[in-house]
Amino acid sequence: MKILVAVKRVVDYNVKVRVKADGTGVETANVKMSMNPFDEIAVEEAVRLKEAGRATEIVVVSVGPAQAQETLRTALAMGADRAILVQTDVETQPLGVAKALKALAEKEQPGLVILGKQAIDDDANQTGQMLAALLGWAQGTFASKVVPAEGTVAVTREIDGGLETVDLKLPAVVTTDLRLNEPRYASLPNIMKAKKKPLETVDAAGLGVDLTPRLKTLKVAEPPKRAGGVKVGSVQELVAKLKTEARVI
Amino acid sequence: MTTLVIAEPSTEGLKTPTLTTLGAAAKLGGDVHVLVIGQGIASVADATAQVAGVAKVLTADAAELAHGLAENVAPLVVNLVKSGGYSHVLAPSTTFGKNVAPRVAALLDVAQISDITGVESPDTFTRPIYAGNAIATVQSSDPVKVATVRGTAFEAVAATGGSAAVEAVSGAADAGLSTFVSQEVSKSERPELTSARVIVSGGRGMQSGDNFPLLEALADKLGAAVGASRAAVDAGFVPNDYQVGQTGKIVAPELYIAVGISGAIQHLAGMKDSKVIVAINKDEEAPIFQIADYGLVADLFKAVPELTAELGKAG
Ligand SMILES: Cc1cc2nc3c(=O)[nH]c(=O)nc-3n(C[C@H](O)[C@H](O)[C@H](O)COP(=O)(O)OP(=O)(O)OC[C@H]3O[C@@H](n4cnc5c(N)ncnc54)[C@H](O)[C@@H]3O)c2cc1C
Ligand SMILES: Nc1ncnc2c1ncn2[C@@H]1O[C@H](COP(=O)(O)O)[C@@H](O)[C@H]1O
Numbered sequence: 275m276k277i278l279v280a281v282k283r284v285v286d287y288n289v290k291v292r293v294k295a296d297g298t299g300v301e302t303a304n305v306k307m308s309m310n311p312f313d314e315i316a317v318e319e320a321v322r323l324k325e326a327g328r329a330t331e332i333v334v335v336s337v338g339p340a341q342a343q344e345t346l347r348t349a350l351a352m353g354a355d356r357a358i359l360v361q362t363d364v365e366t367q368p369l370g371v372a373k374a375l376k377a378l379a380e381k382e383q384p385g386l387v388i389l390g391k392q393a394i395d396d397d398a399n400q401t402g403q404m405l406a407a408l409l410g411w412a413q414g415t416f417a418s419k420v421v422p423a424e425g426t427v428a429v430t431r432e433i434d435g436g437l438e439t440v441d442l443k444l445p446a447v448v449t450t451d452l453r454l455n456e457p458r459y460a461s462l463p464n465i466m467k468a469k470k471k472p473l474e475t476v477d478a479a480g481l482g483v484d485l486t487p488r489l490k491t492l493k494v495a496e497p498p499k500r501a502g503g504v505k506v507g508s509v510q511e512l513v514a515k516l517k518t519e520a521r522v523i
Numbered sequence: 524m525t526t527l528v529i530a531e532p533s534t535e536g537l538k539t540p541t542l543t544t545l546g547a548a549a550k551l552g553g554d555v556h557v558l559v560i561g562q563g564i565a566s567v568a569d570a571t572a573q574v575a576g577v578a579k580v581l582t583a584d585a586a587e588l589a590h591g592l593a594e595n596v597a598p599l600v601v602n603l604v605k606s607g608g609y610s611h612v613l614a615p616s617t618t619f620g621k622n623v624a625p626r627v628a629a630l631l632d633v634a635q636i637s638d639i640t641g642v643e644s645p646d647t648f649t650r651p652i653y654a655g656n657a658i659a660t661v662q663s664s665d666p667v668k669v670a671t672v673r674g675t676a677f678e679a680v681a682a683t684g685g686s687a688a689v690e691a692v693s694g695a696a697d698a699g700l701s702t703f704v705s706q707e708v709s710k711s712e713r714p715e716l717t718s719a720r721v722i723v724s725g726g727r728g729m730q731s732g733d734n735f736p737l738l739e740a741l742a743d744k745l746g747a748a749v750g751a752s753r754a755a756v757d758a759g760f761v762p763n764d765y766q767v768g769q770t771g772k773i774v775a776p777e778l779y780i781a782v783g784i785s786g787a788i789q790h791l792a793g794m795k796d797s798k799v800i801v802a803i804n805k806d807e808e809a810p811i812f813q814i815a816d817y818g819l820v821a822d823l824f825k826a827v828p829e830l831t832a833e834l835g836k837a838g
Binding site: 509 | 821
């Protein structure tokens with residue numbers, strides 16, 4: 275079974291983003307960029323399935339600017355076999371990305387597509403579900419366990435009340451939650467090897483896909499700031515303040 | 524203009540996320556219909572018909588909808604939108620809503636707007652991005668607006684005062700793509716995290732799941748729910764559904780007590796809209812103190828039992 279994994283280049287999760295003064299977005303110039311953490315988990319899962327003899331080939335895909343090649347190289351260093359960049363300079367939105375992934379899935383015929391549950395920049399949590407819809411496939415979202423069998427895959431999902439397990443017909447789409455696995459660090463020899471792995475670049479038009487954003491961002495603003503609080507000296511003082519000042523107990 | 528709200532599935536009754544989603548629908552204006560799906564849901568449908576401001580309740584009662592599988596729910600919603608002429612489809616930002624709404628949107632070839640926190644006009648919404656470190660105002664030009672609604676950002680509508688007609692809809696079918704196998708639901712006598720008035724949350728500082736009874740004793744005194752940071756969940760102290768944060772549950776109680784939690788942005792994203800925040804942490808430099816209304820620099824193993832005792836005293 276071939277596995278397709280989608281990886282997005284995003285502002286590193288350790289960066290405290292700043293809203294641009296003109297309100298058009300957040301500052302991304304000279305900011306550290308990394309692979310979306312959920313996508314690292316997606317790559318790791320694919321690599322583990324391959325190591326366990328469940329997968330034969332791992333193809334990683336990113337939709338984004340030329341710099342997303344770095345993200346793809348990271349995935350190759352983690353153990354993916356080959357990479358495809360759908361190069362575009364427009365802001366990617368989930369529906370457009372899902373359409374690009376659909377076109378590639380039709381070409382590559384994977385048995386499983388693994389995505390992150392959420393990109394930590396747009397916090398959309400949509401692309402996997404949209405891709406499954408467009409392909410007419412089953413979806414196993416927010417996965418904390420993925421067990422492929424003959425023609426099916428059992429996915430344990432993190433849901434609001436606890437955990438749920440579903441059986442999906444293959445091919446299927448899976449999106450990763452945080453506890454699916456702990457991604458490995460790429461070793462130096464593997465980083466070197468990754469430089470020689472194939473990385474193909476295509477454009478959206480070549481795939482017959484329209485990536486034009488559907489949602490227009492009118493404004494990006496700072497969230498309301500909390501006024502700084504006070505330190506209390508003792509438990510007694512805390513209880514007194516909660517009662518008489520905050521009046522919440 | 525008519526909005527279709529997809530109710531949070533439950534066989535037990537009307538759920539809070541449905542009522543807050545209806546709060547967002549009310550801001551849109553126009554008629555509001557609610558789709559109740561599941562198996563054996565007649566009483567839930569009747570309760571939904573009593574909700575203030577609901578013009579019609581549609582029920583889809585079928586075995587293949589019993590577990591809310593997106594593969595079966597989405598085509599049903601899409602058919603309703605196509606035949607019913609809905610301008611908006613809203614679902615709660617629960618794991619159910621997040622699973623189903625994008626599938627609906629893609630089948631309609633429209634964008635989905637995730638986790639809206641404000642309605643500026645029928646086509647313009649605010650939503651948090653970058654773990655809530657920025658708020659985007661976005662406009663949709665699609666013919667149908669599909670959105671999920673952040674429960675903490677809208678007032679729940681009154682559960683009574685309405686008298687909507689209840690109409691059964693058919694057309695649900697098993698897509699044959701997925702089957703429900705099992706569910707492990709954490710049982711708790713405590714209030715649900717997303718609707719609790721008070722939450723006591725523990726982090727890595729708790730050191731072990733064996734120490735969570737300390738927090739539970741405090742929670743019992745306050746009638747509180749118990750939550751956790753990702754570090755506490757990853758370490759196996761508590762189940763995954765306790766996680767508060769960017770990628771866990773978003774909460775906004777009257778009082779949030781963070782115990783042994785450092786205050787990473789991903790955690791703050793899930794709780795910084797709480798009315799009053801208390802932090803107990805032994806490190807006075809912990810970032811959580813920058814947003815806490817009341818900070819107590821102390822060893823939690825001493826402070827938490829003291830706090831529980833003090834609350835007991837006061838009665
Ligand atoms: C993609 C992504 C998504 C994430 N999503 C979430 C999310 O949804 N929710 C979330 O919470 N995190 C999330 N995280 C993780 C987040 O970045 C932090 O790692 C996590 O919140 C830290 O948890 P913590 O505060 O419990 O642990 P730590 O940061 O280790 O803090 C422990 C704190 O306990 C204090 N402490 C220790 N012992 C005591 C004691 N005896 N008495 C008092 N205080 C004590 C310490 O001083 C310290 O401040 C995410 C991370 C990533 C990359
Ligand atoms: N531009 C992109 N390129 C590749 N994968 C993407 C892109 N955008 C989103 N994805 C995938 O879809 C997942 C969910 O993203 P989102 O729906 O934007 O929250 C991510 O974790 C990625 O796996």
